[in-house]
Amino acid sequence: MPLPGEEMISKRIKFSEAERSRVLRALQRIVGSERATANPAIRYGYSGTSMVLPKAMPDFVVRPRNVADIQKVLLLARKRRIPVTPVASGTQEPSTYPWFGGIVLDTLALNRILEINVGGAYAVVEIGVSIGQLAKALQKENLRLAMGSFPPGISVLGNYLMTAANSHRSSGIMDDVLGLEVVLADGTVFQTGSKAFGHTYPALGWHYPSNTFPNVKNLFLDAGGTLGVVTKGAVRVYQMNEAQTLPVSAFESYAQALEYMKRLSRANLVQHICAWHWPLYTIIDHLGRYGRGAPAEILLYDPWTKPDERPYILVVPSMSGYREVIAAGEQAAKRITEELGGRIYTEECREKWPGAWKFFADHYRDHQPTNQFMGGFGEGFPLMPMVIADPNRVAGLEQWGLRFLRKSPLRLALSYYSHSLDQCRSVFLRMTTFVSPESSPKEIERAAATRQKYLEQAFRRYGAIPVRYDYGHPPGAVLNKTGGQAQVLKAIKRALDPENILNPGMSLSMYGRF
Ligand SMILES: Cc1cc2nc3c(=O)[nH]c(=O)nc-3n(C[C@H](O)[C@H](O)[C@H](O)COP(=O)(O)OP(=O)(O)OC[C@H]3O[C@@H](n4cnc5c(N)ncnc54)[C@H](O)[C@@H]3O)c2cc1C
Structure with a gap:
């Protein structure tokens, strides 16, 4: 089975040398000579270099300075039918790739x-x-x-x-x-x-x-x-309210953690609340303390076999408001945690998992961006199935998902995290199937197939829909499951972009034939 994208790359647009020079000169006339390039060293940076999926180099990288530049580049591309793949910070979840070549429009210089x-x-x-x-x-x-x-x-x-x-x-x-x-x-x-x-x-x-x-x-x-x-x-x-806090609770099952997230968010006690499975908070802790990489022992354990007394799952709420209200909220959180069979774990978390604590505090209390999370996921990132699930069925998905992924041919261990969304009317669940830079192409291929099977079961049995792009599926396959909505979106795409110049790789993957 070809990896997602491989077939598309084989159909990329081909320029003669003369055409390539003509287009480059035209682009440079629009944005200035230093802002449009065909230099392979620069183009390579936009080819999905940090991901396990196939690489696709654009033919040109253009960095517009303003809206007028963007208008002119699009008009040129439309006239010559050149694909344009817009990029912001270019962290490139897989379908950002310029599968069909053409122009990458790097919009990062519009930064005011x-x-x-x-x-x-x-x-x-x-x-x-x-x-x-x-x-x-x-x-x-x-x-x-x-x-x-x-x-x-x-x-x-x-x-x-x-x-x-x-x-x-x-x-x-x-x-x-x-x-x-x-x-x-x-x-x-x-x-x-x-x-x-x-x-x-x-x-x-x-x-x-x-x-x-x-x-x-x-x-x-x-x-x-x-x-x-x-x-x-x-x-x-x-x-930034006068009090911000994050009382951490520890539970021994996802079902308990889910019920806790539901009760707190439906009582408006939290802005946000998220549950972290033990291998994941262990990895985050390791990253926080020692830099990159996941500890080998975690990658080799069963998701259920904890190496010691660490809690199965930590739930971290983000609370913010007036001092009196937050103090009362913390009391309520403690009572509900205990009613559900858990325990307040804030001090222990700070002491035993200082790296994880720092990540939680940066993120949920101080509201500052962090550098430490996800580094450990490395190249496994694009193969992580993310879903938004029905709260009545998501605990079943967690149990089934761990069993299914554990039995899958992947070599490495797995973990997950789970956000309550919209007062727990739906639940985000992201289970990680690890591959590593050392994984063979065969293993990566198996990981992609495993991901697809997982998503199909998540749809079918657990009321879960995928989040973001449908990479790894045949073109349009996910959108077509929506029936009439697929027709509406294809019609909109045809109307707004009749020449299909805007991110045609993503368009094919998303809409299929339109
Ligand atoms: C370490 C790490 C941790 C993460 N954690 C989280 C998390 O907790 N929560 C979360 O939500 N996400 C998370 N993500 C995902 C992250 O949010 C996305 O990778 C990122 O937001 C994508 O933004 P970008 O600017 O890099 O997009 P790009 O990769 O530049 O583009 C993404 C898509 O948008 C299109 N696009 C880009 N610019 C434009 C434009 N100007 N106009 C129209 N379309 C455009 C592209 O064509 C592409 O299809 C994480 C990512 C990383 C690397």
Whole structure:
């Protein structure tokens, strides 16, 4: 079985040397000679070099300075039918790859924070503004932003444009984008939400994500750069309240942890709450204390056979508010933990797992980006099945998933973490099937097949849907399971990008034939 992407790469666009030079010169006329290149050393950096899936080099890398540059590049690409793959921070979950070659449009140089609207609790940022950059600027205003466990260099909008499992999801806020500015394949620029009326009333702000018409903004979330190029957006920011805390609870089963997450989030006691399986918090601890890599003993153990008295699962809530309210919330958390058969583990966590504690505190209490999580996942990253599951069935998925993945031909151990979303109306579960840089192509292939089987069962038996891209499946296979919705999205893609220049690799993978 070919690895996902291999077939597509064989169909990539082919330029003659003369055409290549002509296109390069045209691109350089638009953005300046230092901002458009065909240098293979630079192109290689955009080929998915850190991932286990096949590499695909673009023909050109272009770094626009502003919206006008983007419009002109798209018009040129449209005229010559050259694929354009937009990239923000380019952490490249697999389908970002320029499977068909063409232009990678690196938007990271659009990196200005345009506004911090303290009264309106939002910030307006260009696509290249990073999480670290915005977090630092917000700190001065006693504000913070929702973030995941990713490093500070990741683009705020690059992340928020995807289904993001971030630090405010348990409260019910499912995305942090209030509005976007988008350039379409034909060069049209528009803004969404309340700001759309800025076209007629320029003083209008970005405060409301909709505007009495169908919500166009949402079309560009999870679109993977297939419908338009996002240049800026307004994002929610949050107050740094007078008290922030994270009482850690320890449980001996996922079912208990899940019930705890449900009770706390439905009583509005937490902004966010997440459960960490023991091999994973052990790895995070190791990374925090010693740098990269996962301890070998963890990779070799059964997911159920803990090496000592460490808890099976830690649940870490993020609480923030007035002092009196938070003190009462901590009391309630303790009582509920004990009612469910768990124990408060905050002090022990700090003492026994200082590396993990630091990660939890950076992330859930201080709301600062962290560098330490995920390093240990290395090349296993693209093979991790992420799902959003039905809370009534997700505990079954955890049990079945561990058994299934343990029996799979993968050599290495596995772990998971699980976020409560929208007051636990749904539950994010990400189980990790480890492969390593030393894994053979055969093992990687098996890992990809295992991932596919897992997702199919998750759909079928546990009410779970996949998160983000459907890489690793035949083109369009996942979207086609949605029936009528697939027809609607394909029609929208045809209407907005009739020449299919916008991320055609991702488009094929996502929409199939359209
Ligand atoms: C160590 C690590 C930890 C992580 N932890 C979390 C976590 O806790 N929570 C979470 O939600 N995620 C997490 N992630 C995933 C991470 O959020 C994504 O990798 C990242 O947000 C993608 O953003 P990017 O800017 O790198 O996107 P890119 O790789 O640049 O692009 C992603 C997709 O968006 C498209 N795109 C890029 N720029 C534009 C544009 N200007 N207009 C239109 N489309 C565009 C691309 O074509 C591509 O399809 C983690 C990733 C890493 C590496």
